[in-house]
Amino acid sequence: MPGPVELAAVGVSIALFNQVSRIAIFPLVSVTTSFVAEEDTLSGASPQIEESRCLEAGPTMDAETKNLLPQKGGNVHNSVLVVESFNIVKEENKRRNIPSASSALFIGGILGLIQAILLISTAKPLLNFMGISSDSPMLHPAQRYLTLRSLGAPAVLLSLAMQGVFRGFKDTKTPLYATVAGDVTNMALDPLFMFVFRLGVTGAAISHVISQYLISVILLWRLMEQVDLIPPSIKHLQFDRFLKNGSLLLMRVIAVTFCVTLAASLAARQGSTSMAAFQVCLQVWLSVSLLADGLAVAGQAILAGAFANKDYDKATATASRVLQMGLVLGLALAFILGTGLHFGAKLFTNDVKVLNLIRVGIPFVAFTQPLNSLAFVFDGVNFGASDFAYSAFSMDVVAIISIICLLILSSVGGFIGIWVALTIYMGLRAFAGFLRIGTGSGPWEFLRSS
Numbered sequence: 001m002p003g004p005v006e007l008a009a010v011g012v013s014i015a016l017f018n019q020v021s022r023i024a025i026f027p028l029v030s031v032t033t034s035f036v037a038e039e040d041t042l043s044g045a046s047p048q049i050e051e052s053r054c055l056e057a058g059p060t061m062d063a064e065t066k067n068l069l070p071q072k073g074g075n076v077h078n079s080v081l082v083v084e085s086f087n088i089v090k091e092e093n094k095r096r097n098i099p100s101a102s103s104a105l106f107i108g109g110i111l112g113l114i115q116a117i118l119l120i121s122t123a124k125p126l127l128n129f130m131g132i133s134s135d136s137p138m139l140h141p142a143q144r145y146l147t148l149r150s151l152g153a154p155a156v157l158l159s160l161a162m163q164g165v166f167r168g169f170k171d172t173k174t175p176l177y178a179t180v181a182g183d184v185t186n187m188a189l190d191p192l193f194m195f196v197f198r199l200g201v202t203g204a205a206i207s208h209v210i211s212q213y214l215i216s217v218i219l220l221w222r223l224m225e226q227v228d229l230i231p232p233s234i235k236h237l238q239f240d241r242f243l244k245n246g247s248l249l250l251m252r253v254i255a256v257t258f259c260v261t262l263a264a265s266l267a268a269r270q271g272s273t274s275m276a277a278f279q280v281c282l283q284v285w286l287s288v289s290l291l292a293d294g295l296a297v298a299g300q301a302i303l304a305g306a307f308a309n310k311d312y313d314k315a316t317a318t319a320s321r322v323l324q325m326g327l328v329l330g331l332a333l334a335f336i337l338g339t340g341l342h343f344g345a346k347l348f349t350n351d352v353k354v355l356n357l358i359r360v361g362i363p364f365v366a367f368t369q370p371l372n373s374l375a376f377v378f379d380g381v382n383f384g385a386s387d388f389a390y391s392a393f394s395m396d397v398v399a400i401i402s403i404i405c406l407l408i409l410s411s412v413g414g415f416i417g418i419w420v421a422l423t424i425y426m427g428l429r430a431f432a433g434f435l436r437i438g439t440g441s442g443p444w445e446f447l448r449s450s
Contacts, residue, residue: 006201008157008406012130016246017149020119024111028104028157029164030383033240033297035100036168036303037388040050042169043096059447099236101165102229107242108161112154116443119150129134130147141201148205155212162219169226169300176220180428248392255399259425261287261382262403263418266410274415277357281350281419284341285365295322295329296380305382312446319381326377330370338366357415378433387436387444394432400427 003251011352022287123143124134132138163175195204223229231237267278299322303447306315346394382391402425409417 005137006141009132009138009140010201010204011126012132012138013149015145016126017119017146017153020115024115024376025160025248026158026253028108028111029160029167030057030180030249030300031245031388032100032161032164033167033300034103034304034383035241036098036104036165037170037301037384038308039098039100040096040169043098043309045193055093062284072275073301089210093218096226097228097330098165098168099231099238100168100242101227102231103237103239103242104161104165105158105229106237106247107239108157111156115157116150116153117145119153120129120147123147123150138216142352145201145205148202149208151213154280155209155216159212159216159219162216162223165223165227167297167301168304170298171228172297174222175219178215178222179217182211182215182304185214193227194245212393245386248388252392252395255380255395259402260364263422266406266418267415270410270414273351273353273357276349276351276354276362278415278418280345280354280358281361281365284337285368285372285422288337289369289376292326292329292373292376293380296376296383298380299377300384301381304382304386307385308442315385318384320416321373322377322381326369326373330373333369333373334366337369338362341365361419362415364423368423371423371430375426375433378430382433382436387443390436390442394427394436398425398428398432 123146124139126148127136127139132142159178166172166174188202189207189210193199193207194201197203199206226262228362250414264275264278264282268275299318302318303315306312306318341362342359345362346354348358349355378393382388402421405421405424406418409421413420437444437447441445
């Protein structure tokens, strides 16, 4: 059974793997969702368009089918074969031609290979950077676990790229089922490899890699049933469009990560008590706020289709509705956390000093939830409008202001100052989203003429 050293080593390795993956995941999934939703709409794959096509083609298809039926004295066997061939062609034509899906898979696979090579070749120095010294007993198990887990990086990036494709199709069930299948497999293989085969943390890494490849295979199988993944030519893949907008979102991810990391670093400088309380509050703050991400994804997919069709009434109605729902969700979360955390703080620690600081942070964690929800939903609205440039540059401005606030307020107000600065940070994010729509600029210019 793995001891505390092995468990700590695995924890550091997982944190490192996730941090590196996050850099590529967010831009890839966000861009893929919008582009696939646009192309899916423009290709006329919606049920209404398909229905009208079937109605228009109905008389012709009936006549063709009638001619294929065996006439008196005809060869029944040959006629059946012709009818079956005709049906096969119809089934094949149901597959959609979505170049962005092919682009996403190609880019996801390449990024996954790069990540695997990077993590495997630089595992030791990266772990040293994460705080595991060369003479630490954690180094060997951490390096072994990280190296093995990195073999699954291509599967992780591919599966997330395909999740972006399914999101663009407004299909959230398929990724859910595939993920559940992978997680169940991982839970079944973990004790088998770790305890029966006595592989320890090595077995845990192997089971995780197997589960990730299983998820990828399931998603790829389902995707191949719906999409023709081989484009007519390389030009159809539009790599330049992917790379341009993906680079913009990469800037955004770096800005967001830097703000949160700086806040954690400033809390750590104030001592272990402050750091422990801050981490508890931060994890609750961010984890609960991510519930609004579901609204953001739904809004993004619907808006991308509406803008592709130039259906501005639908775009306006969708943006209004998801923002209203985001605000209601934020208010509900504020009430739940405001009451629940006050009584549930002891679930995280029994240290009196840490508990006292957590209670100081509860008002910030709870009452900023409406701002957080609106900020996340505004992200989805901007991505749905393919307004990636504004999302990136506005976040850079927000990050610069927030960093200044963090440095000043943390030195003046300590723990409370950090949370005031983070409140300003989320408020500015929500304001930046509102400013774009409120001024009717960029893709929302049509609001000024309506």
